[in-house]
Amino acid sequence: MTDQPSVAVELEDVSVRYGELAALDSVSLSVEPGEFFTLVGPSGCGKTTTLRVLAGLETPTAGSVRVDGVDVTDRPPEARNVGIVFQSYALFSHMSVRENVGYGLRFRDPPDGRSPAERVAYLLELVDLGGMGDRDPTELSGGQRQRVALARALAPGPDLLLLDEPLSALDARLRERLRVTVRRIQQDLGTTTVYVTHDQAEALAVSDRVAVVNDGRVEQVARPETVYREPASRFVAEFVGDNNLFEADVVGGDVARLVDAPDVTVPLPTEHPAGERVTLSVRPESLRLGGGDVTLDVRVENSEFLGEAYRLHCEWVGRELLVRAPERASGDIEVGFDREAVHVL
Amino acid sequence: MDRELGPAGRDELSGSPARSVTDRLRGAVERNALALGTLGTVAVLVVTFYHPVGTVLLEAVVDGGRLTLGPLLAVLADPFYTGVASGLFAEPLAVPGGILAWLGQVSLSPFAVPSASLGLIGFTAYQAALSTVASVALGLPGAYLLSRFEFRGRRTIRSLTILPFVLPSIMVAVGFLAMFGANGVFNDVLRVFGLGPFRLLFTLEIVILAHAFYNAPLVTRLVTAAWESVDASGVETARAMGASPRRAFRDVVVPQLLPALLTAALLAFVFTFMTFPIVLALGGLRLATLEVWLYARVRDLALAEAAAIGTIETVVTLSLTYLYLRYEARTAGTTDRGRPLTRRPLFDGVRSLADPVRLALLGYGAVVVVVFVGPLLSMVVESVTTPSGAFTTAYWQFLVDQQTAATAGTVQPLQAVVRSLLFGAGTLLLAVPMGVVVSVLSVRGGRGSRAVEAVLTAPLAVSGVVVGLGLLQTLVFGTVLFGQRIVLTGAVAVVAAHAVSAYPFVTRNVAPALGGLDPRVVDAARSLGASRVRTLLDVELPLVATSVLAGAAFAFAISVGEFDATVILAEGVDSATMPVALERYIGNRSIGPSLGPATAMGTVLLAVTAVSFFAIDRLGGRYER
Numbered sequence: 001m002t003d004q005p006s007v008a009v010e011l012e013d014v015s016v017r018y019g020e021l022a023a024l025d026s027v028s029l030s031v032e033p034g035e036f037f038t039l040v041g042p043s044g045c046g047k048t049t050t051l052r053v054l055a056g057l058e059t060p061t062a063g064s065v066r067v068d069g070v071d072v073t074d075r076p077p078e079a080r081n082v083g084i085v086f087q088s089y090a091l092f093s094h095m096s097v098r099e100n101v102g103y104g105l106r107f108r109d110p111p112d113g114r115s116p117a118e119r120v121a122y123l124l125e126l127v128d129l130g131g132m133g134d135r136d137p138t139e140l141s142g143g144q145r146q147r148v149a150l151a152r153a154l155a156p157g158p159d160l161l162l163l164d165e166p167l168s169a170l171d172a173r174l175r176e177r178l179r180v181t182v183r184r185i186q187q188d189l190g191t192t193t194v195y196v197t198h199d200q201a202e203a204l205a206v207s208d209r210v211a212v213v214n215d216g217r218v219e220q221v222a223r224p225e226t227v228y229r230e231p232a233s234r235f236v237a238e239f240v241g242d243n244n245l246f247e248a249d250v251v252g253g254d255v256a257r258l259v260d261a262p263d264v265t266v267p268l269p270t271e272h273p274a275g276e277r278v279t280l281s282v283r284p285e286s287l288r289l290g291g292g293d294v295t296l297d298v299r300v301e302n303s304e305f306l307g308e309a310y311r312l313h314c315e316w317v318g319r320e321l322l323v324r325a326p327e328r329a330s331g332d333i334e335v336g337f338d339r340e341a342v343h344v345l
Numbered sequence: 346m347d348r349e350l351g352p353a354g355r356d357e358l359s360g361s362p363a364r365s366v367t368d369r370l371r372g373a374v375e376r377n378a379l380a381l382g383t384l385g386t387v388a389v390l391v392v393t394f395y396h397p398v399g400t401v402l403l404e405a406v407v408d409g410g411r412l413t414l415g416p417l418l419a420v421l422a423d424p425f426y427t428g429v430a431s432g433l434f435a436e437p438l439a440v441p442g443g444i445l446a447w448l449g450q451v452s453l454s455p456f457a458v459p460s461a462s463l464g465l466i467g468f469t470a471y472q473a474a475l476s477t478v479a480s481v482a483l484g485l486p487g488a489y490l491l492s493r494f495e496f497r498g499r500r501t502i503r504s505l506t507i508l509p510f511v512l513p514s515i516m517v518a519v520g521f522l523a524m525f526g527a528n529g530v531f532n533d534v535l536r537v538f539g540l541g542p543f544r545l546l547f548t549l550e551i552v553i554l555a556h557a558f559y560n561a562p563l564v565t566r567l568v569t570a571a572w573e574s575v576d577a578s579g580v581e582t583a584r585a586m587g588a589s590p591r592r593a594f595r596d597v598v599v600p601q602l603l604p605a606l607l608t609a610a611l612l613a614f615v616f617t618f619m620t621f622p623i624v625l626a627l628g629g630l631r632l633a634t635l636e637v638w639l640y641a642r643v644r645d646l647a648l649a650e651a652a653a654i655g656t657i658e659t660v661v662t663l664s665l666t667y668l669y670l671r672y673e674a675r676t677a678g679t680t681d682r683g684r685p686l687t688r689r690p691l692f693d694g695v696r697s698l699a700d701p702v703r704l705a706l707l708g709y710g711a712v713v714v715v716v717f718v719g720p721l722l723s724m725v726v727e728s729v730t731t732p733s734g735a736f737t738t739a740y741w742q743f744l745v746d747q748q749t750a751a752t753a754g755t756v757q758p759l760q761a762v763v764r765s766l767l768f769g770a771g772t773l774l775l776a777v778p779m780g781v782v783v784s785v786l787s788v789r790g791g792r793g794s795r796a797v798e799a800v801l802t803a804p805l806a807v808s809g810v811v812v813g814l815g816l817l818q819t820l821v822f823g824t825v826l827f828g829q830r831i832v833l834t835g836a837v838a839v840v841a842a843h844a845v846s847a848y849p850f851v852t853r854n855v856a857p858a859l860g861g862l863d864p865r866v867v868d869a870a871r872s873l874g875a876s877r878v879r880t881l882l883d884v885e886l887p888l889v890a891t892s893v894l895a896g897a898a899f900a901f902a903i904s905v906g907e908f909d910a911t912v913i914l915a916e917g918v919d920s921a922t923m924p925v926a927l928e929r930y931i932g933n934r935s936i937g938p939s940l941g942p943a944t945a946m947g948t949v950l951l952a953v954t955a956v957s958f959f960a961i962d963r964l965g966g967r968y969e970r
Contacts (some may be wrong), residue, residue: 056872078872080872104873107874149869
């Protein structure tokens with residue numbers, strides 16, 4: 001494995017501009033071989049544009065794209081050997097399932113020495129559609145169509161698999177099942193994969209690493225756990241999962257005073273210079289009913305039952321706090337959190 | 346991992362020298378095929394449209410290499426063309442007095458031909474305006490009937506409104522002759538009741554009625570489509586807020602119908618402004634419009650004057666078409682339909698007889714039968730009956746009998762049929778690829794695609810006689826273009842002219858279908874390794890195959906029915922098509938004692954266009970836009 005490059009795909013200072021509007025603003029990313037890499041962000045943030053740049057469907061106004069060290073910035077999509085799966089499936093409705101999956105093999109030889117027919121059969125088996133080869137795509141359900149699209153993208157053995165919100169058109173339960181399937185197949189084949197989704201929970205669930213994209217810029221690239229526990233910016237902290245953010249002034253060493261409630265002091269996990277204004281994040285599951293290192297008086301306005309727990313919407317000094325609690329609560333209560341739960345942005 | 350990447354994938358990336366030279370060559374052709382197609386289309390358009398038409402227009406403003414307004418002013422200042430308005434160009438200072446005089450003359454009965462005061466151009470616009478009013482009057486109740494009532498055969502009638510696009514106008518003229526002529530079916534029926542005979546031919550009324558035959562279905566079609574896309578919940582909301590049915594109709598429905606109505610009226614005006622065969626056959630030179638007079642000047646070889654007339658006509662029609670396109674672009678984009686209004690049954694037991702609306706619609710139905718079914722049926726009937734009413738096969742015998750037809754100076758009928766079909770096939774070969782290329786450019790061309798489309802669809806707005814005249818002066822007489830002397834024989838010129846007028850119909854069908862495809866389908870194919878052209882051939886065109894076929898059926902029908910340019914180019918009897926033969930048979934009664942040969946030939950033409958119509962209808966051709 002020594003001859004294998006440690007970077008499979010690399011974007012360097014890529015910008016895409018439409019007149020004054022910058023869809024991507026000097027984005028640099030690198031994806032490792034075999035990695036499942038996810039771009040997540042709100043709609044219009046530039047994640048799909050990034051994917052289209054990788055596919056060659058969009059030409060960057062500046063910057064370069066390298067695959068296995070080779071600059072492919074100016075190559076058209078057909079000369080890149082990428083597989084792509086869209087939310088709308090984009091199956092060829094005038095072709096059978098088998099012809100769809102085999103289409104890419106008209107232009108590229110199967111990667112594993114199989115004949116094209118064997119390769120198609122193998123992939124249909126892989127996505128659990130063994131008996132469906134002769135069907136028309138229109139006869140299939142949404143989940144089946146998406147698996148055909150996945151098999152089609154994988155058939156020529158792409159250097160890079162691109163998934164553009166592939167599950168967003170499906171209902172919630174099917175979405176969760178299919179994302180496990182996608183992940184399993186990706187790991188079996190070891191195909192480097194870039195996944196685009198607006199669903200941060202999905203991003204955290206399936207990825208090796210996550211890039212949080214906002215307004216044409218990358219806010220943070222890290223493992224899902226890191227993105228969740230140690231968000232790099234206010235945007236990441238608010239976008240990924242529920243969160244409670246507090247503005248605070250450091251009074252000295254590892255103690256800060258909340259701006260909204262100056263009589264409340266919070267112990268910080270790290271030292272900061274006195275006088276610095278910091279933003280603290282405390283996840284709802286780190287808040288508990290009753291006291292802690294920090295105790296806040298709140299009024300419960302609403303309790304949402306989520307199945308495994310309750311989400312309490314609480315009012316505190318005129319703003320909302322979210323608390324994840326094992327039981328329903330109401331009226332004026334105390335909630336608290338400990339020093340370990342505090343993350344300084 | 347490496348096994349997965351595979352040798353083929355590596356080759357693609359590194360551009361391995363293992364790829365053969367032919368592969369590379371094919372790749373180069375594929376990469377540039379769209380550019381080549383565009384170049385080819387532009388070349389055909391330049392050679393067969395822009396250069397010829399440009400030559401005609403230039404001839405009107407260039408004299409001996411110098412720019413001059415002479416010929417144009419000569420026409421504009423001639424009272425024959427511009428009537429009282431000629432003073433505007435001849436003696437601008439005398440205009441105010443002239444206007445008063447003009448006003449005094451126009452306010453006569455609308456059907457009294459005021460050609461003396463309006464001039465040829467004024468008269469052309471006047472008859473176009475009257476025809477537009479007649480088309481709206483005849484078409485609008487049809488839209489109401491088709492969109493608000495349910496009855497057996499409604500869908501069939503709705504698809505029949507496409508017919509005017511495929512019915513050759515010279516054939517419609519023959520139908521009108523057979524129906525309303527002195528010995529026509531109309532007078533025959535009246536005679537039974539002791540009325541008539543009425544002399545209807547060569548009157549403005551019959552010309553306008555024929556124009557309405559042509560354009561009323563267009564009004565019906567466009568307004569019906571708009572009416573069917575009215576969202577019922579809008580009307581219901583208005584009613585719930587307190588509007589009466591009449592008020593809800595005025596405030597909610599009418600504003601949604603108006604754009605379609607205006608579009609249809611504008612198109613009807615443009616079409617009837619450029620009218621040619623109908624006036625030629627039903628009105629004669631006494632009722633000549635610009636286009637007919639232009640044709641007459643060409644036949645008299647007064648080419649400079651013809652060029653000036655053609656220029657004025659083209660300026661008018663291009664401006665109106667530009668208006669239409671601007672308007673259409675502004676009203677486009679209302680595609681998401683809500684729940685349509687429900688239709689009431691047309692026949693509702695005995696009570697229908699007491700309902701004034703339904704009675705009026707039944708009366709309207711009778712008018713429709715006389716105006717629309719009458720002429721076509723009369724033509725078929727007259728093709729097998731002698732003027733005295735006896736059955737005869739003589740006219741059909743004439744069609745197939747080469748010997749009788751071999752008289753000098755007449756068109757051999759069977760050959761005209763064969764020639765029309767061959768020209769139609771030739772037109773397909775040229776018009777379908779051109780139409781597809783223009784569709785691709787207009788849908789996926791990115792910036793400037795609207796401009797491309799406008800330049801490439803201009804042929805729709807220029808009269809066939811002007812195109813024919815231009816082709817005659819350039820290609821047929823021979824021209825030097827790009828340093829090459831190009832001479833086209835009559836037949837090739839005819840096919841080229843047909844292709845130029847037919848390919849916009851291919852584009853009109855294919856472009857919306859291509860635009861409706863999920864662009865990701867194209868992206869997917871390309872990422873799988875297909876070049877742009879392979880994607881077009883493997884994926885896009887198969888997905889819109891029915892639209893391509895419908896466009897092809899349109900193109901074929903347009904070619905078979907084309908008269909305006911063909912009659913100019915097919916001066917000799919050996920290149921006449923069916924429509925040209927029809928006109929000759931109408932004009933030269935010496936062939937037979939009656940309209941017989943023309944009606945038989947017209948019936949053949951009707952059969953061919955009917956087949957095209959069914960093809961288009963089956964394939965779901967688009968004509969709304």
